Amino acid sequence: MNIAMSAAAPIENRTFDELAVGDTASLTRTLSKRDIELFAVVSGDVNPAHLDPAYAETDAFHGVIAHGMWGGALVSAVLGTQLPGPGTIYLGQDLRFRRPVRIGDVITTRVTLREKREAHRTCIFDCLLENQRGEPVITGTAEVMAPAEKVIRPRPALPAVTLHENGPDPFDLRGKRGLIVGIANEHSIAFGCARALRDAGADLAITYLNDKAEPHVRPLGESLDCAHILPCDLREAGALEGVFGRLSQSWDKLDFVLHSVAFAPREDLHGRVVDCSASGFAQAMEVSCHSFVRMARLAEPLMKDGGTLLTVTFYGSARVVDHYNLMGPVKAALESAVRYMASELGPKGIRVHAISPGPIKTRAASGIDRFDELLAQAAARAPQRHLAEISDVGGLAHFLVSDAARRITGTVIPVDGGQHISA
Template sequence: MSLDIPRPILKDKKALVCGVANEHSIAYGCAKAFHELGAQLALTYANDKTKTHTEPLARELEAPIYMPLDATRLDDMEAVFSRIEKEWGRLDILVHSIAWAPKEDLQGGLLDCSASGFGQAMDISCHSFVRLARLAAPLMKEGGTMFTMSYYGANKVVPNYNVMGPVKAALEACARYLAYELGQKQIRVHAISPGPLQTRAASGLKDFDLMLNEAARRAPLGELVDIMDVGYSCAFLATPLARRLSGETLYIDGGVNIMA
């Protein structure tokens, strides 16, 4: 059966992008790609500090909904979805690009990671996606697509990735189980695994520059990816062109993940 694809391809779609921190963040790449392709945006920011950097981006992307969202606060999440329901009545796309761990636990080895630090990393970086999905699903009345951001260190050991490796592995498993549970509602769920990108979150990793250089050296395509590569790939997955894809972990890394 042929598909009647509108131009621009995401025209009239409603997208919530959580985790925009600045113009270098993966979430911003997704939001910008969605906007270019016709979607209407709701953006969230973590706190007053990030608001300084993200408010101009919300204006640039003409986002009519721009709200605070602390991933540890259920009332923040409920307020965002309540406004989306009131103003839009539905949601088509959800992007979860939220990750955090205490610096001392992130920069130390897994053996030295505290129980509280591990729990915080798991709650904010992983279970927050489940919480967002629970609130988003009722608004995806005609189906939709959910995304969360992972990394190669979820499946292979990457030196200095430390506690985030197990956390991202759990996140990818959550994406698969949510894809199963939400499939009957025509909601598709994907974990996106970009190559290393120079984002604010990545700056907290020890020797991150070495990870960037190694990825560029090993990539079959010979270069690093950027945030727009991630954004356009997610945009494709949110269209009917990808209507039979769900539960995937999609690597956007120039082919690094296939190398031994």
């Protein structure tokens, strides 16, 4: 039987009992410069014969060639995904490198079952890689233990990979550490941001409000491999300082902070601004605005090489939105604080931004009177006829934290399908 790989087909194996001597499988790949660079990144093999054209012209092959084990990896791909396929255990490989493989060469990799041994379900495969001219470039044998059970699985979708010619990927957050404050559940804006930042490689610490919130937040933190999952009620004196104290004990730096917290007493939030109490106004300002200022002050000593401070606002800061009430003036103060802190902390390389999503159905937003009506009206007015989701906010947070945004600070950036430009 001859099997050829299809990118869309599911991955299906052949069990030991299904295999017959003479069975074959193959795949064909065209070597590109990108293939060579990706193999060098993954393997760490930066031999200039593969990566430096000027040097390669002077060596025995007079030009850039593929890593020998790039071909070996193609053999592994056939054995692991086609014949025998999933469940195969590699026992040994013997390869002979007959000719160099150059950029543009079309390589067909074929494995053929030569021998079956009942002991340990052992199979011996002949391996042959040929170029577009039919010339052998690699020959050899592979010894594997074939699977005993049938497996049929969807073919996994591979992530996109971007190579940057002039140094590290500016969007790569590996090595960066950040604190996320404001996750209540999987629908929280803060969680959408945390997930995007973690997917980009950042190490995270997160907080939860109290014992009641912990069962909802801790599993989310564990799914993100968070180094710290800490309690923090911003209404309690010393709670925020305790979080930063814990971080400073184990982290020697902090690269970013996300503040996604808003609160006002219900009776003040649902009434007119002119009727709000002094205590309610003060509490809303403390939790929703001044706590961000406090975070900046506590983060500053840990941002030795600069960093990013992010908060979340709403367009009700700049214009009247029905039922937003007290939070309008509070968010206006928050946005003003962003601009002043950006000016004050800029010389230390610390950037400050406010992200302004349109209406998003979160637990915090549910406290706003008639919020479902606000959602529907906003979506109808948005030029894209679609409001942002938490993943959209996370994408913007990723950009602002990354080195790609190193010369941007002091901004209030909408992410709302264009709704902010509509009357």
